[in-house]
Amino acid sequence: MGNSGVAWDVEADVVVVGFGGAGCAAAVAAHDAGARVLVLDKESGDRAGGSTRVSGAVWFDNRDPERAAVYLRSLSAGRPIPEPVVQVWAQETARNSEWMESLGIPVGLAVPAPPEFPDLDGSDVMRGWIGVEGRMGDGLLWAALSDAVRARGIEVRLQTPAHELITGDGTVLGVLATAPDGTALRIRADRGVVLATGGFEANPEMVRDHLRLTDPVVWGTPAATGDGLRMAVKAGADLWHMSNMMTLPGLRAPGYEAGFYTAFPNTNSFVYLGLDGRRYCNERVALGHGHARINGSYQLFPTAPMHIVFDESARRAGPIVPGRERLAVGWASLIEGYEWSADNSAEIGKGWIHRADTLTELADILHVDADVLLQTVDRYNAACAAGHDDQFGRPAKTLAPLSERPYYAFTAAPILAWSNGGPRRNENAEVLDPFGAVIPGLYAAGNVSSTYSWCKDGGFHIADALAFGRIAGGRAAHRGGPA
Structure with a gap:
């Protein structure tokens, strides 16, 4: 003016x-x-x-x-x-x-x-x-x-x-x-x-x-x-x-203004899949504030929607979203006052996280090819057994198989911190x-x-x-x- x-x-x-x-x-x-x-x-x-x-x-x-x-x-x-x-x-x-x-x-x-x-x-x-x-x-x-x-x-x-x-x-x-x-x-x-x-x-x-x-x-x-x-x-x-x-892997929740950072602090039994059902990265890549070292250079990460899949052992291990006592950060926690359940059961009950008795059933829920999903999990589990991830170099100490039914998944857009x-x-x-x-x-x-x-x-x-x-x-x- x-x-x-x-x-x-x-x-x-x-x-x-x-x-x-x-x-x-x-x-x-x-x-x-x-x-x-x-x-x-x-x-x-x-x-x-x-x-x-x-x-x-x-x-x-x-x-x-x-x-x-x-x-x-x-x-x-x-x-x-x-x-x-x-x-x-x-x-x-x-x-x-x-x-x-x-x-x-x-x-x-x-x-x-x-x-x-x-x-x-x-x-x-x-x-x-x-x-x-x-x-x-x-x-x-x-x-x-x-x-x-x-x-x-x-x-x-x-x-x-x-x-x-x-x-x-x-x-x-x-x-x-x-x-x-x-x-x-x-x-x-x-x-x-x-x-x-x-x-x-x-x-x-x-x-x-x-x-x-x-x-x-x-x-x-x-x-x-x-x-x-x-x-x-x-x-x-x-x-x-x-x-x-700066982005983070995370979950959108209906009825909430902000998303939840899914850090899986207590378990390694999870994988990140592209929308085609295939793994596409090292899920435990060292993540700075918005960047990770990928293919020899620091790149923005994550930048694409993904399916995050985990098993029953991961569900039982503790909340996949750090609680306020561990990480008192984020709008959903501090302002909207949401407390994530200790075993993730409340969020599964709300439908925020899908549950399936088999990987084939989970593939149908995620709209991915069942054979692709089965092959992806089989290859990841084989890497866990061998102690070596020949696809993306996920550190051996973080390799934990997806082997205990039922299976769980949610489709995550990158959470945009700022x-x-x-x-x-x-x-x-x-x-x-x-x-x-x-x-x-x-x-x-x-x-x-x-x-x-x-x-x-x-x-x-x-x-x-x-x-x-x-x-x-x-x-x-x-x-x-x-x-």
Whole structure:
């Protein structure tokens, strides 16, 4: 909206759009730099918080920025990140814990996690993940950050979706939003707007166009519909690494907004089959945050629907979906409150998982050729007996046969945890146009415009959101403000 003569309904120095991790960090940083801050979010209080609220909520323990920069370059795998961004990312992610503690938030080592990409140069920087109270998930990080926002008296307007950036002469002046009662709000941002609206994983059309997934199921917030990305594009923004994402094998459940991550934590008696009934991968491939080493290179995985088949021994071994006590992550668990049954029987009873007395019967349910399915399972079971998977190199210690009736299966679309691409930004979190020029007054942080062009290790997304959220808020606060 190009109109410098707008009649404003509300004014603030800095307007932050999005009340997740990056938005909270931006709001606190802007306020502490002396700015009047207004936060907008389209969700209600019981649903706000973005991906941060339902994530692992940890950041990596970066004690060596120089090695962190090396690792980030290695992880980009031929998709280089601008060097100034790399340097600032490396330095600022190393300050996350200190900044959290400066807010009075207790932090500690949550998981002594090894690197997910140990063969890459710089991976030695990975020592573990830091979390609030030394814990992972369970909404702890967002609760702490949102408390910090409210403790400062920062105004937060929920159920107030932003739709468009108001511009004048190429500068972002404010935001057009809708109040809870449906009236339009023209909100002036005297110093800048920070987009912290999350990704586009809950926008099926954008997911099809950019990520090439035809039947996406979200794992995180259903609010990640690409709002900030569209607003930025209309204001002239360029885009970066739009094809990058994180997916997981998982299950769609009727009546639930988000899917379930099927990790099979207690058993190895399962296989992944293509829709033709044939195995197509190593089911226990080492999976980083969205990438696995396949055929000599790191590739996005999984990217296609699959049938997941397991046997009675696997059903009895424990829940195929990690429970909240083990992994307090995901929208279905933390927000929708679903607790997976201990022996998977409830989900079988609901029809989420198919049951069949024979593989031939299971093939009919899955609409695959029975002979193909029988041959596939026979070959896999033979590999288990031999202790060697000559098809896909599944580690011998993970080879467990499918031999105990009845058999079970479900058809899994990849669960889309989050997208990574969005408006291109520089090391100052300033959004850029297609010619590399800064769009004055516009900043971005978090999954709306994450740093990562390809691979990313555990705790990287939260680290990025905290670091560039602080940068965005601080830069916006000082733009046009008192010296």
